[in-house]
Amino acid sequence: MIKVQIKDAERFLDQKVSTLQGRVEDVHDMIRNKSGLGNDFLGWLDLPVSINQEELARIKKLKEQYKDLDCLVVIGIGGSYLGAKAGLEFLKTPFKKSKPEIIFAGHHLSANYLKHLLKYLNKKNYAINVISKSGTTTEPAVAFRLLKQHIEEKYGIDEARRRIFATTDKARGSLYQLAKNEGYERFVIEDTVGGRFSVLTSVGLLPFVFAGIDVDGLLNGAKDAYMDAQTPDLKKNQAYLYAATRYLLSQSGKDVEYLVNYEPRLTFFAEWWKQLFGESEGKNHLGLLVASASFTTDLHSLGQQIQDGKRIIFETVLNVKKTDKLTIPWDQNNLDQLNYIADKEISYVNEQAMLGTKEAHVDGLVPNIVITIGKLDSYHFGYLVYFFEIACAMSAYLLGVNPFDQPGVEAYKKNMFRLLGKK
Numbered sequence: 001m002i003k004v005q006i007k008d009a010e011r012f013l014d015q016k017v018s019t020l021q022g023r024v025e026d027v028h029d030m031i032r033n034k035s036g037l038g039n040d041f042l043g044w045l046d047l048p049v050s051i052n053q054e055e056l057a058r059i060k061k062l063k064e065q066y067k068d069l070d071c072l073v074v075i076g077i078g079g080s081y082l083g084a085k086a087g088l089e090f091l092k093t094p095f096k097k098s099k100p101e102i103i104f105a106g107h108h109l110s111a112n113y114l115k116h117l118l119k120y121l122n123k124k125n126y127a128i129n130v131i132s133k134s135g136t137t138t139e140p141a142v143a144f145r146l147l148k149q150h151i152e153e154k155y156g157i158d159e160a161r162r163r164i165f166a167t168t169d170k171a172r173g174s175l176y177q178l179a180k181n182e183g184y185e186r187f188v189i190e191d192t193v194g195g196r197f198s199v200l201t202s203v204g205l206l207p208f209v210f211a212g213i214d215v216d217g218l219l220n221g222a223k224d225a226y227m228d229a230q231t232p233d234l235k236k237n238q239a240y241l242y243a244a245t246r247y248l249l250s251q252s253g254k255d256v257e258y259l260v261n262y263e264p265r266l267t268f269f270a271e272w273w274k275q276l277f278g279e280s281e282g283k284n285h286l287g288l289l290v291a292s293a294s295f296t297t298d299l300h301s302l303g304q305q306i307q308d309g310k311r312i313i314f315e316t317v318l319n320v321k322k323t324d325k326l327t328i329p330w331d332q333n334n335l336d337q338l339n340y341i342a343d344k345e346i347s348y349v350n351e352q353a354m355l356g357t358k359e360a361h362v363d364g365l366v367p368n369i370v371i372t373i374g375k376l377d378s379y380h381f382g383y384l385v386y387f388f389e390i391a392c393a394m395s396a397y398l399l400g401v402n403p404f405d406q407p408g409v410e411a412y413k414k415n416m417f418r419l420l421g422k423k
């Protein structure tokens with residue numbers, strides 16, 4: 001389960017978060033009745049209880065069929081990349097090599113990366129999962145063109161076709177057309193599910209199944225978050241409590257929200273979270289600037305600025321209750337002067353660092369929201385995904401923006417296409 005604590009944020013506000021209850025109820029109804037802006041894109045809302053079982057079964061079958069793979073190359077960007085990457089990092093045992101190794105590509109245009117990837121794949125037994133909702137995004141399309149050529153040369157056209165799985169629209173886009181023509185195994189991203197809300201579809205599930213992640217546990221977590229979000233009551237709905245608090249902080253002059261973690265496995269989760277909130281709210285010259293920090297690492301770099309720079313920041317701390325047990329050994333000579341914490345668990349030291357940091361930052365006028373989760377397992381990953389998705393819808397609607405479009409993203413694309421001479 002998860003717990004949201006707002007006391008170190010609410011004390012900076014002129015009004016209690018509970019005073020928003022009425023507006024939260026209106027937005028809750030708007031989401032449920034699908035009457036708000038962008039309401040065509042609420043297909044993710046019931047995903048935890050309406051997973052496409054047919055696709056999940058096909059994914060599991062594919063995994064069985066290709067159980068000896070060295071690598072699965074997952075091609076995608078934005079919502080077609082970050083959820084799977086965040087999940088794999090969240091759930092991975094450090095230094096443990098996974099088989100198959102999940103390699104991501106198509107999330108940038110680095111020739112250096114792609115060239116070495118092709119070379120690396122020469123000696124690997126691999127398959128490809130190419131993911132693009134629109135089926136027209138440049139970065140994954142470029143990577144896929146290169147990899148398609150590589151896999152066809154390596155295995156011959158027929159076997160290559162069996163080793164390429166495409167996750168895309170059900171009837172539109174160049175990837176859809178290509179996949180259909182070539183006869184690739186296809187998985188569908190429904191029109192009603194935007195990219196950044198798609199991790200609980202085959203977009204995330206295929207890489208998760210191949211990586212051996214406990215998908216049932218993950219879906220159970222998402223389902224519990226879904227159940228917990230049925231009520232608009234701020235005393236019970238933790239996601240809405242978080243959304244309402246960050247909304248009031250933004251109204252009170254805070255411009256930046258840092259998502260802070262004390263476990264490096266959460267670093268990529270913050271990247272997913274940044275797309276979710278950044279693309280959903282950053283429009284009409286509104287929305288919090290979303291940033292992230294991994295502590296205690298970044299306390300030795302960004303810490304100064306958070307403590308003492310412009311007072312426009314608040315933090316949302318992702319606190320993990322249960323981690324591994326490891327104690328600091330006693331040392332006879334004590335030259336490093338650490339015997340005062342000898343025999344203490346490292347997680348205890350980390351916790352004191354967290355408490356000390358919170359106290360210092362709050363004293364330095366940086367409000368803190370704390371979100372505590374039990375542990376870094378598939379259940380909690382699934383829970384947090386849905387928790388933040390529903391919080392994001394609430395938060396964006398409170399702000400008065402359409403959470404589900406991203407018109408601003410086209411600006412750079414237009415210029416890039418012009419510069420590249422696209423007709």
Ligand SMILES: O=P(O)(O)OC[C@H]1O[C@H](O)[C@H](O)[C@@H](O)[C@@H]1O
Pocket residue numbers: 077078079080131132133134135136137140195196279406409
């Ligand atoms: O899945 P795709 O259609 O390839 O889109 C991938 C990503 O790129 C776009 O430009 C959007 O800004 C993102 O919202 C999207 O997730």
